[in-house]
Amino acid sequence: MGWRIIHVNQVDQLSLQLDNLRVRRSDDDVRVPLKDIFAIVIEDLTCKLTSRLMIEMSKHNILVVLCNQKYLPECVVQPVSGHATHHQQMMRQLAWQEETKDKLWQQIIHRKLINQSIVMQRVSVDFDRIKKVRDLADVITPGDKENMEGQAARVYFNSFFESDYSRSDDTFIENAALNYGYSILHSAIARTVVAKGLISGLGIHHKGARNPHNLASDIIEPFRQIVDYYVLRFPPEEYLTKQYRLNLINLLHAKVEINQKIQTVIRAIELTIDSILEFFETGDSNKLKLPSINNLRIYES
Structure with a gap:
């Protein structure tokens, strides 16, 4: 089970690169292995997310929390496919x-x-x-x-x-x-x-x-x-x-x-x-x- 909690603020784009979360902001380019991530809290209303990344995060059971203008969690993304049993x-x-x-x-x-x-x-x-x-x-x-x-x-x-x-x-x-x-x-x-x-x-x-x-x-x-x-x-x-x-x-x-x-x-x-x-x-x-x-x-x- 992942343990990292990623806080997203003032980020241009979140995407997938191999099995990593790729975070891009201006000249910065950071990668985090998906297997290490427990949750991502996204507060940037202008941040772009690729559908490919969302699918892979769902497969890894990563919690994705989208926040509103007051920074309060507004939406939680959960996987459609559930437990093996x-x-x-x-x-x-x-x-x-x-x-x-x-x-x-x-x-x-x-x-x-x-x-x-x-x-x-x-x-x-x-x-x-x-x-x-x-x-x-x-x-x-x-x-x-x-x-x-x-x-x-x-x-x-x-x-x-x-x-x-x-x-x-x-x-x-x-x-x-x-x-x-x-x-x-x-x-x-x-x-x-x-x-x-x-x-x-x-x-x-x-x-x-x-x-x-x-x-x-x-x-x-x-x-x-x-x-x-x-x-x-x-x-x-x-x-x-x-x-x-x-x-x-x-x-x-x-x-x-x-x-x-x-x-x-x-x-x-x-x-x-x-x-x-x-x-x-x-x-x-x-x-x-x-x-x-x-x-x-x-x-x-």
Whole structure:
């Protein structure tokens, strides 16, 4: 699996040369082996891409993210051809039982709330608030019917920002930073979901009729706190500068703890999805591997 993340800005053309991505800008001409690339984030609205390159990137399962004028991811290019056992995987997924889905969602939200409490602790939030989130994590039931996730979110975000803060308010530059980081994470998860032969639109909890990646929207929940911590630790001073965007993209190279080992976020995504497949095959919750940010290490370029 590739590991490089290519950020494209002020580039004339992206094309294919043998098995390499060729990047041309004025007098510069750079080549990167396709086998080394995990994702390409394209922010240059004038950059030309050859169809031959797009086909080869699809064959290599390279995530391609196209951004809009505000630099936020707008379009994700996914391969049409899926996993070698795509049909079998699809049929297994369609047979997932609601009871098992509820148990998985319980574990996902429990890990999300624990990760939120770790973020709160790292940025020195009052202990009473941290305890409140941890107490909510301890009483989550299968399917989280009582919406402990929502109750924790109110305590969580109100611990960091002013009383008039709202996650839906686009005037807060913190929201722009969070949205950008979440979008990159979500796209990376969706890419891996598709590469595993799963139906990305068929979630375990999210059921958005217009969301083509409901399953990725489920899996991202315990990963979001990586972005949260970075934005809180290094708050943006202005709207999404180039360097800040690069730093958010590079969170895919951050290190988290999963299955008692330190792994990159890219690798942790794959391990999480593999463990979810194993959980549905066996029904054993001990098979689940979800990321912990207790030993989070931010990648520094």
